[in-house]
Amino acid sequence: MNLGESSGVQRALDAVRNSALYKSVKNVKFFLALLPLSWLILFFLIPVMVILKISFANSVFGIPPFSEVFKWSANNIIEITLNIQNYLNIMGDSYYIQSFINSAILGTITTVTCAVFGFAMAYGIHCVRDGLRTPLLLLVSLSFWTSFLIRVYSWINMLSAHGVVNSFLIRIGLIDEPIRFIGNYYMVCIGLIYCYLPLMIFPIYSALEKIDKSCVESAWNLGCSISRTFWTLILPVSSSGLKAGCLLVGTASLAEFVIPELLGGSDSLTFGRVLWMEFFNNLDWPMTCALSISIIALFVIPLFICRDRERERN
Amino acid sequence: MNQLNVTIRQSSWRPRRFGVEESLLTIPRREAWQNPGAEPFVVIKNVSKEYDRVTPLRNVSLSIYKNELFSLLGGSGCGKTTLLRILAGFERPSSGKVFIDGVDITNIPVFKRPVNMMFQSYALFPHLNVFDNIAFGLKQDKLSKTLINDKVKEITKLVNLSGFEGSFPDQLSGGQKQRVALARCLVKQPKLLLLDEPMAALDKSLREVTQFELVNIQERIGVTFILVTHDQGEAMTMSSRMAVMEEGKIKQVGAPHDIYEFPNSKYVAEFVGRINFFEGIVLEHQLDQVLIESSEIGCVCNATLAGTVPVGTRVTYAVRPEKIMMSTLRPAYPRNWVKGVIKEIAYLGHISTYHVQIASGKVVVATLPNLLRLDDRNFQWEDEVYLFWRAENSIVLTT
Numbered sequence: 001m002n003l004g005e006s007s008g009v010q011r012a013l014d015a016v017r018n019s020a021l022y023k024s025v026k027n028v029k030f031f032l033a034l035l036p037l038s039w040l041i042l043f044f045l046i047p048v049m050v051i052l053k054i055s056f057a058n059s060v061f062g063i064p065p066f067s068e069v070f071k072w073s074a075n076n077i078i079e080i081t082l083n084i085q086n087y088l089n090i091m092g093d094s095y096y097i098q099s100f101i102n103s104a105i106l107g108t109i110t111t112v113t114c115a116v117f118g119f120a121m122a123y124g125i126h127c128v129r130d131g132l133r134t135p136l137l138l139l140v141s142l143s144f145w146t147s148f149l150i151r152v153y154s155w156i157n158m159l160s161a162h163g164v165v166n167s168f169l170i171r172i173g174l175i176d177e178p179i180r181f182i183g184n185y186y187m188v189c190i191g192l193i194y195c196y197l198p199l200m201i202f203p204i205y206s207a208l209e210k211i212d213k214s215c216v217e218s219a220w221n222l223g224c225s226i227s228r229t230f231w232t233l234i235l236p237v238s239s240s241g242l243k244a245g246c247l248l249v250g251t252a253s254l255a256e257f258v259i260p261e262l263l264g265g266s267d268s269l270t271f272g273r274v275l276w277m278e279f280f281n282n283l284d285w286p287m288t289c290a291l292s293i294s295i296i297a298l299f300v301i302p303l304f305i306c307r308d309r310e311r312e313r314n
Numbered sequence: 315m316n317q318l319n320v321t322i323r324q325s326s327w328r329p330r331r332f333g334v335e336e337s338l339l340t341i342p343r344r345e346a347w348q349n350p351g352a353e354p355f356v357v358i359k360n361v362s363k364e365y366d367r368v369t370p371l372r373n374v375s376l377s378i379y380k381n382e383l384f385s386l387l388g389g390s391g392c393g394k395t396t397l398l399r400i401l402a403g404f405e406r407p408s409s410g411k412v413f414i415d416g417v418d419i420t421n422i423p424v425f426k427r428p429v430n431m432m433f434q435s436y437a438l439f440p441h442l443n444v445f446d447n448i449a450f451g452l453k454q455d456k457l458s459k460t461l462i463n464d465k466v467k468e469i470t471k472l473v474n475l476s477g478f479e480g481s482f483p484d485q486l487s488g489g490q491k492q493r494v495a496l497a498r499c500l501v502k503q504p505k506l507l508l509l510d511e512p513m514a515a516l517d518k519s520l521r522e523v524t525q526f527e528l529v530n531i532q533e534r535i536g537v538t539f540i541l542v543t544h545d546q547g548e549a550m551t552m553s554s555r556m557a558v559m560e561e562g563k564i565k566q567v568g569a570p571h572d573i574y575e576f577p578n579s580k581y582v583a584e585f586v587g588r589i590n591f592f593e594g595i596v597l598e599h600q601l602d603q604v605l606i607e608s609s610e611i612g613c614v615c616n617a618t619l620a621g622t623v624p625v626g627t628r629v630t631y632a633v634r635p636e637k638i639m640m641s642t643l644r645p646a647y648p649r650n651w652v653k654g655v656i657k658e659i660a661y662l663g664h665i666s667t668y669h670v671q672i673a674s675g676k677v678v679v680a681t682l683p684n685l686l687r688l689d690d691r692n693f694q695w696e697d698e699v700y701l702f703w704r705a706e707n708s709i710v711l712t713t
Contacts (some may be wrong), residue, residue, distance in 0.1 A: 217404055218437035220424040223454035232450075236441045252569065 037077050048296075055289035056082045066285045087289035096274065096291070100298065103271035106185065107254040110192040114249045115242060116201030117193070122241075123234075125201075126208040137205070140198050153192055156182060183265030192260040196252055200245035207241025208234070247303070253300060271295060334349050345569075346379035347555060353416075355380040355538055356506060357402070361410030363396050363562075370396040371407070372562040378555075383532050384538040387585070388559035397559075398508050401540065402431045414505055424677035425454075430499035431508040434515065436491045437610040438483040444470070444494050451502040469501040472531065488546045489520050496528070500535060509541040513548055525551050546586045550574065558582045579713045583632055589709075590638075590678050592631045596623050604710055606631050610674045611652050617708040630711040637707040638680035640668065642692065651702035654678060656695055661688065668693065668702055 016022055057066035071079040090096045125136045143151065158164050159181035166178040181187060210232065219229045235242075257272030264270065271291075279288040346352045354377035355663050370393040378384045386394040387494055399405045401412060403424035411420045419427055429676065430451070436448050445466055449654040452462045470476050473493040483491060492512065512528065513521045529552050532539050549556045550570040557567045558581075566573055566582045577583035580591065594608035594615070604619045608631055615631055645651045655679065658669035661684075669681045680701055686692075693699060 212435060212437055214433040214435050214437035215439060217402075218426075218431070218433055219439070219450070220404075221402060221429075221431050222451035222498065223425050225425050228454065233439060237439070 051289045052294055054286055055082065055086060055293050057184070058083050059284045059286050065283055082287070086287050088292070089287070090290060090294055095269070098273040099269045099271050100187070100295070102269050103254050104299075106188060106192060106260075106270065107250055109189050110196060110253040111246050111250045113189075113193050114200040114245055118197055118245055118249075119204055119242065121197075122201045122204035122208055125205055140201050143198055147150045148195065149258065151195065152259055155187075155191060155194070155263060159187070182263055183268075185264065185268065188260045188264040188268060188270070191263045192256060193262050196249045199248040199252065203244040203248070204216045204238060204241040207238040207244075211237050251299075252296065255295070345554075346382070347377070348427060352379060354378060355382075355415060356540070357411075357413040358397070358401075359411045359413070361397070361400060361407045361412065363393075363400065363405060365705060370562050371400070372517070373410070374562070374564055376557060376564060376567065378538065378540065378666075380538055381536050382554045383529065383541065383552055385541045385543055385553035385556035386559060387543055387549040387556050389544060389585070391561075392559040393562040394544075394559050395510060396562075398431070398510055398540065398542045401506070402429055402508055403427050412541045428505040429508060430502050430506075431502040431510065432495045432499050432512055434511040435514070436483075436495040437496075438491055438494055440483055443480050443482050444475060444486070447483070447494055448497045449503055451498060455502075465501055469497045472500070472534070473497045478505050488516050492516065492524065496531070500531075501538065503581075504537060507537050507539050509539060511543055512541065513545070514544070521548070522551075528552065550586070558585055560585075575694055575709075577709065577711070580630055580632075580711055583709065583711065588635050588679060588681075589632050590635065591711075592633075592676070594629055595629045596625050596627045596629055599625060603705075606710065610672075610676050612673050613649065613652065615650050615708065616705045617710045618706050619710045623710070623712060623713075627712065632709040632711055633703050633707065634709075635667065635679045635681040636665075637679070638703050640670075640680055640682060640693065640701055642697065642699055644700055645702045650705055650708070651700055652678070653698065653700055656693055656697045656699060659695060666691075668699075670699060672701075 053069050054066055057069050059065060060067050063224065067081070067083075069081055071081065073079050121140070125133055125140075128136065156163070160166070161178040161180070163181075165181070166175075169175045201224075215237075216229060216233065219233045220226070224232060255272050255275075256270070258275055260270040260273055262266045264273075275288055275291055278284050278291060344693070356376075356378040357379075358374055358376040358699070360655045361371055361374045363369070370391075372393075374397060386397060396405060400407050403419070403422065407420065411418055413419065414428065416544045419429075432563055439450065442450065448466045448469060449462050452465060457465075466479075467476075468609040470479060473496055475490065475493050475497065478486070478490065478494075483494070486494065492515070496512075509528075513524060517522060524546060541549070541552065553570060555567065555569050556573060558565045558573060560581055568576075570586075573582060574586050577586065583589050583591075592608045592610040592615075594606040594610070596604055597607050597614065599619070599622065602618050602620060604617050604623060606615050606617065606629060608615060611631070617631065644653075652672050654670035654672040657671050658667075660667040660669075665681045665683050668682065670678045670680060672678055678701055684691075
């Protein structure tokens with residue numbers, strides 16, 4: 001009796017699978033996937049290709065301010081002129097190399113600091129009682145509701161020569177001359193950490209929330225002290241969130257322009273500022289493009305290699 | 315001497331349940347809990363647990379003996395899980411003490427207790443494979459690598475998981491996950507193993523097999539098991555003794571058949587199986603025989619009762635459905651039968667359940683084995699039948 005019933009269900013399912021409606025629904029799924037794919041191709045892949053092309057052009061006066069790479073000449077010949085001088089300049093000039101190194105150091109310090117503080121905060125929020133979690137998360141996301149520019153600018157208001165902190169310290173007689181807080185790499189670092197900490201907290205928090213509470217209890221039960229449980233269970237299991245957070249903070253802080261510009265002073269040399277100057281001050285489009293491509297090659301490609309290696313390991 | 319001691323052990327209580335011929339041949343041994351001189355292995359002494367508003371445990375005392383498979387049975391919110399968590403150390407009792415093997419462990423932190431717990435969700439570590447999951451507890455004890463290897467190998471063999479060492483938890487079936495969880499606890503050689511609803515996540519057919527498997531493993535390694543369950547069938551199949559709990563109190567402790575046949579309250583009687591209740595008044599009480607008049611049944615019934623009940627006491631007279639016999643002929647004796655009309659018949663294959671309405675309007679449930687095929691059945695809907703039962707099979711409840 002039971003057997004007949006199940007085969008009846010099977011037949012009904014087969015009929016549904018063979019129907020035209022089901023097939024079209026399956027196609028809808030395909031179209032749904034196509035939508036973001038075509039968006040990425042149209043607005044990400046093609047522009048990057050254009051940038052790659054321009055990076056091999058010569059800088060000229062005119063509109064557009066670069067020479068053609070592909071030229072259609074008589075006799076149906078396509079002439080390709082690749083100018084690699086921009087790349088050679090980048091590799092040979094300590095100015096560019098220094099900006100890369102500075103950005104990399106700033107990015108690393110920001111990412112590591114954010115990872116430590118972000119994990120601590122996410123874990124703290126994860127540990128408090130149920131009713132407190134949502135307000136705390138809301139407080140973290142609150143910083144996103146204020147304009148990024150205003151948040152960075154208010155640091156200047158706080159720490160400039162005539163800012164709140166210096167005025168206060170002079171008023172109470174602790175110092176005579178205002179301290180120069182603004183205009184160095186420390187300040188850039190603080191600004192970066194301040195702005196990008198939430199980007200680290202959220203992915204880690206969501207990874208922590210996924211840990212089964214009984215898994216933690218079971219680790220204690222198997223002889224793990226509370227601190228050992230953290231290192232052997234909580235950290236490894238939430239590492240996916242930590243990695244996602246590092247990726248977000250790392251990429252964002254690497255290419256940051258506003259924070260070094262406002263808090264780093266005029267002589268701070270970071271990749272974002274160099275890019276800005278090449279484009280807006282020197283109007284050198286090919287150089288700007290070559291710099292952009294270099295940073296992709298330098299920082300993004302290793303990321304993909306890391307990911308592939310991890311996939312192989314699993 | 316760090317090797318696992320897997321020895322085949324003759325269980326003191328097994329023959330009675332599984333080998334009929336054995337129990338007939340051997341002189342019945344006295345169980346540990348029947349021996350007044352026996353030292354209990356786990357002692358729970360006046361343990362209470364109070365939260366702000368709820369009191370999940372009220373003054374619970376319990377003694378569990380070595381090598382027992384003890385079940386805590388009860389509905390949700392009866393405190394059985396709280397008691398288990400107190401034994402594991404996840405919760406501290408508000409008052410009272412817990413001893414294991416003579417040592418007061420009430421204030422010992424979780425990770426230092428000789429107690430392991432198997433969780434309902436199994437709580438396997440998702441980032442570790444089967445081998446590392448099982449070895450996890452041993453690594454915390456800082457054992458040498460070869461020793462860990464040997465122990466894990468031995469235990470994987472015991473739970474039938476050889477060949478799965480490299481698999482990750484999400485690649486395993488429910489039954490395999492359960493065995494990993496079990497192995498992970500057993501490899502630590504705990505003095506006491508706690509199991510929180512171990513079968514809840516398994517489907518029905520697998521559950522029955524696993525119940526026997528678990529009992530066999532328990533017999534072989536000789537660890538004291540305490541099991542929490544809401545499934546009375548599971549508790550009765552597996553345990554040497556069980557405790558029925560309600561609202562943070564223990565209602566009755568005993569071997570499964572004792573609790574089933576001689577429940578001490580309506581709650582326990584109802585919880586461990588189907589039962590018919592009739593209100594009645596004691597007419598006469600001589601030695602171990604009581605006469606009860608029940609207006610609900612409409613006749614005088616007699617039953618055996620060990621204690622003393624004063625004449626005139628209101629009692630509940632109870633008979634289990636499978637103890638009731640059914641006939642179309644009127645019994646020749648004056649007591650312990652009632653006439654009724656069959657209102658419902660539930661055919662379950664091996665048995666049928668009959669709902670018979672008697673003169674007082676009460677519906678009595680009787681189950682009869684289907685000795686004949688359905689077409690040859692003697693009873694049909696709306697048939698007038700006589701229900702009768704033996705005095706020694708009925709229960710008198712004073713609470």
